[in-house]
Amino acid sequence: xxxxxxxxxxxxxxxxxxxxxxxxxxxxxxxxxxxxxxxxxxxxxxxxxxxxxxxxxxxxxxxxxxxxxxxxxxxxxxxxxxxxxxxxxxxxxxxxxxxxxxxxxxxxxxxxxxxxxxxxxxxxxxxxxxxxxxxxxxxxxxxxxxxxxxxxxxxxxxxxxxxxxxxxxxxxxxxxxxxxxxxxxxxxxxxxxxxxxxxxxxxxxxxxxxxxxxxxxxxxxxx
Ligand SMILES: NC(=O)c1ccc[n+]([C@@H]2O[C@H](COP(=O)([O-])OP(=O)(O)OC[C@H]3O[C@@H](n4cnc5c(N)ncnc54)[C@H](OP(=O)(O)O)[C@@H]3O)[C@@H](O)[C@H]2O)c1
Numbered sequence: 001x002x003x004x005x006x007x008x009x010x011x012x013x014x015x016x017x018x019x020x021x022x023x024x025x026x027x028x029x030x031x032x033x034x035x036x037x038x039x040x041x042x043x044x045x046x047x048x049x050x051x052x053x054x055x056x057x058x059x060x061x062x063x064x065x066x067x068x069x070x071x072x073x074x075x076x077x078x079x080x081x082x083x084x085x086x087x088x089x090x091x092x093x094x095x096x097x098x099x100x101x102x103x104x105x106x107x108x109x110x111x112x113x114x115x116x117x118x119x120x121x122x123x124x125x126x127x128x129x130x131x132x133x134x135x136x137x138x139x140x141x142x143x144x145x146x147x148x149x150x151x152x153x154x155x156x157x158x159x160x161x162x163x164x165x166x167x168x169x170x171x172x173x174x175x176x177x178x179x180x181x182x183x184x185x186x187x188x189x190x191x192x193x194x195x196x197x198x199x200x201x202x203x204x205x206x207x208x209x210x211x212x213x214x215x216x217x218x219x220x221x222x223x
Contacts, residue, residue: 003173004068006030006061006084007076009040012100015146016073016138016177017056018044022149023176024053030064030088037064051149065091071098071173073138074124078103078113081120085127096166097134099124099190102197110202112195121160121190133166135159136190137174137181139197142204142213155215156180160189182218 003020005013008029017027021044031037037058045055057067065072065088072095076084081101101120105111117123121136128134137159145153157179161167167183174181184193196216204212 001071001173002026002028002067002069003071003073004028004030004064005073005075006064006088007074007080008058008064009036010075011143011147012138013073013075014040014044015143016075016100017041018048018052018149019146019153019177021052021054021056022048023178025173025176026054026057028057028059028064028067030059030061032061034058034060034063048149062088062091065095068095070094070169071096073098073100075100077101078115078120079106082123082127085124089128089132092128092132095132096163096170097124097128097132098138098170099134099136100138102139102194104198108198110198110205112198114191114195118188119160119190119194121194122187125162125187130162133161133163134187135161135163135166135170136187136193137170139190139194140200140216141179142200142215144213145215153177153179153215154213154217156182156217158182158184158189158193158216160184160187160193162187180218
């Protein structure tokens with residue numbers, strides 16, 4: 001399986017690339033600059049050569065999206081969300097977009113500024129149209145956690161999207177990260193999932209709690 005991570009040169013994309021590559025998934029990270037993506041991929045492959053099962057590749061965002069068989073992850077800042085999608089939209093028919101973007105307020109990571117559509121996930125679905133399914137996911141997982149391969153991911157993953165078929169395909173992919181994945185409902189649910197991220201950031205920054213980089217966990221009875 002070959003997946004693309006657009007904006008994969010950033011901390012969130014790199015952490016996801018590492019975790020998927022360790023799980024045996026062929027990852028291509030995308031960037032606005034193919035050379036930068038190749039350089040980042042080379043550093044990751046060199047640093048983690050003992051644990052990565054399949055070397056990470058790096059190229060520009062369009063080529064990365066073209067290389068993906070079925071799943072394209074979007075991990076750019078909200079300010080670049082719509083423009084990046086327009087750039088790669090022609091590469092997406094037949095694929096599923098997994099939107100990781102949190103619409104954080106400019107200059108304040110403890111607040112959100114949701115787009116008119118309601119959430120980044122809904123904005124992506126509106127921009128791409130109904131024939132390209134969008135699944136929002138991984139919003140509450142810290143990049144620091146993802147990049148620390150000495151520990152398991154410390155939280156669950158809530159996903160949201162309007163296509164049950166797409167969510168059914170995305171869940172086993174995400175479970176390769178060794179996390180529990182829960183279907184939180186239609187794309188509209190992403191409003192809550194994305195918006196809780198700044199609350200986590202606020203808690204994690206607080207001097208009144210003895211932790212950083214905590215996440216969300218669904219605590220089922222008896223577990
Ligand atoms: N960091 C976290 O802990 C975390 C946790 C959960 C969710 N997220 C979400 O994941 C996404 C990525 O997070 P991040 O911390 O990795 O972000 P980032 O470092 O700010 O950006 C990721 C990549 O996006 C590209 N990019 C930046 N500005 C751009 C622009 N104006 N136009 C096009 N591309 C641009 C850059 O790649 P190139 O320059 O190589 O193109 C950059 O390396 C964000 O939406 C964030 O809300 C992050």
